[in-house]
Amino acid sequence: MFSKTFTRTLLGLALAVPATPLLADTVWLKNGDRLTGKIKFYEGKKLLLQTDYGGAIAVDWDKVATLESDQELLVKENAVVGERAKGLQPADPGKVTLVNGSAPKTVELASIKQMLKPKPLVEDLVWSGNIDAALDYKRAESDTDDYDVNLETQARHGLWRHNATAGYNREFQDDLVTTDNWDAEYALDRFLTEHWFWQGRIEYKRDQVEEVARQRTIGTGPGYQFWDNELGAFSVAGLLNRSDYEYANGESDNFYAVSMKWDYNRYLIGKSFELFSTGEASKPLANAADYTLDAALGLRYKVTDWASLNMKAEKDIVSGSDGDLDETHYSIGFGVGW
Incomplete structure (x- = not known):
């Protein structure tokens, strides 16, 4: 009995793992659609999302409701200073939560000027x-x-x-x-x-x-x-x-x-x-x-x-x-x- 239950559990986990994309970012649009892929960067009112079904997709920033990401991103609310977030969590429409340890911070999407993967030396290069x-x-x-x-x-x-x-x-x-x-x-x-x-x-x-x-x-x-x-x-x-x-x-x-x-x-x-x-x-x-x-x-x-x-x-x-x-x-x- 124990053997059958254990085997079924392992089989369920094996089937579930491939179905869950690793480090998959999600973009929710204001019209209710949802896009998955990897956020490359955001600049100039365009969010570039790399997908395995459509290549690189440029999404209008004013069409985005909220975001989710497991990757580290540099989020800049002005041209000089940026915050290094460990990830992004979805929030109310028009907002996103920056994950930084025990002090998450929710910001307006309209306030974000640039978002990209931080570089080793010059983070916003x-x-x-x-x-x-x-x-x-x-x-x-x-x-x-x-x-x-x-x-x-x-x-x-x-x-x-x-x-x-x-x-x-x-x-x-x-x-x-x-x-x-x-x-x-x-x-x-x-x-x-x-x-x-x-x-x-x-x-x-x-x-x-x-x-x-x-x-x-x-x-x-x-x-x-x-x-x-x-x-x-x-x-x-x-x-x-x-x-x-x-x-x-x-x-x-x-x-x-x-x-x-x-x-x-x-x-x-x-x-x-x-x-x-x-x-x-x-x-x-x-x-x-x-x-x-x-x-x-x-x-x-x-x-x-x-x-x-x-x-x-x-x-x-x-x-x-x-x-x-x-x-x-x-x-x-x-x-x-x-």
């Missing part, structure tokens, strides 16, 4: 980026080999955002180097409000072939973030720059200029495609005829969560009394993202 590489080989009357690598990354914590880019392009025609340049840029944004920020940046470009051999730029100015959410981001910045040019003939020039920078990306068709554009148009203050334009427009197709195919068109123009440059570069390649 959000880091993203991608590396795109393109190789082009043409064998005809004139053989052409073209190599193009670009890095773009961004990290944000609190009121600060770090932006870094780097690129390298080298081209051979019949074993003769026709293009050989690289560039790097770092920009630091300090958010003043939800949308307004102040930017400081430094940039360096080196070209072994063209008339403009070196270009160094330091700038600062205000910027505006139109939106930044799960569907993409768009920001512009107006900067006052100090630029130093060195030409291939040994001459040099330095001047102040005003410029407008933009950074745009938009996800399409369930985030399978990403349309992106970055660039800067600059105008020297001393010479009405001079200007520069450095712009890129491209499209990425996500093959997996981290791999993508990309195609991009880049335009680089320098118009000045001491040297002119007008290049258009097209590339198709492979990239990785995080």
Whole structure:
């Protein structure tokens, strides 16, 4: 008798365990629906829930009634200070309880600005980026080999955002180097409000072939973030720059200029495609005829969560009394993202 009862108990436990998802988070919606999965993060009025039935689902925050989670989350009610909760428990509609030992705390969902898995050092760090590489080989009357690598990354914590880019392009025609340049840029944004920020940046470009051999730029100015959410981001910045040019003939020039920078990306068709554009148009203050334009427009197709195919068109123009440059570069390649 005891043996049969014990066996039945073990069988019941064995059947019950798989039916209960481990560390499954639950999101109750105001319309009565319930979603299960794993909360990845909340920011920009969108809660990202990773599910095994529909992949990553972006849920409108104003549609959420309450939440439940067994994982540790950093919950921020403002841009600077956050509370490290051991888990979340459901509460009245429009509220959630932060589990922290013997002192649980119930907060309004509307007061939460950000929610994510805490990082080891900077708890609220959000880091993203991608590396795109393109190789082009043409064998005809004139053989052409073209190599193009670009890095773009961004990290944000609190009121600060770090932006870094780097690129390298080298081209051979019949074993003769026709293009050989690289560039790097770092920009630091300090958010003043939800949308307004102040930017400081430094940039360096080196070209072994063209008339403009070196270009160094330091700038600062205000910027505006139109939106930044799960569907993409768009920001512009107006900067006052100090630029130093060195030409291939040994001459040099330095001047102040005003410029407008933009950074745009938009996800399409369930985030399978990403349309992106970055660039800067600059105008020297001393010479009405001079200007520069450095712009890129491209499209990425996500093959997996981290791999993508990309195609991009880049335009680089320098118009000045001491040297002119007008290049258009097209590339198709492979990239990785995080």
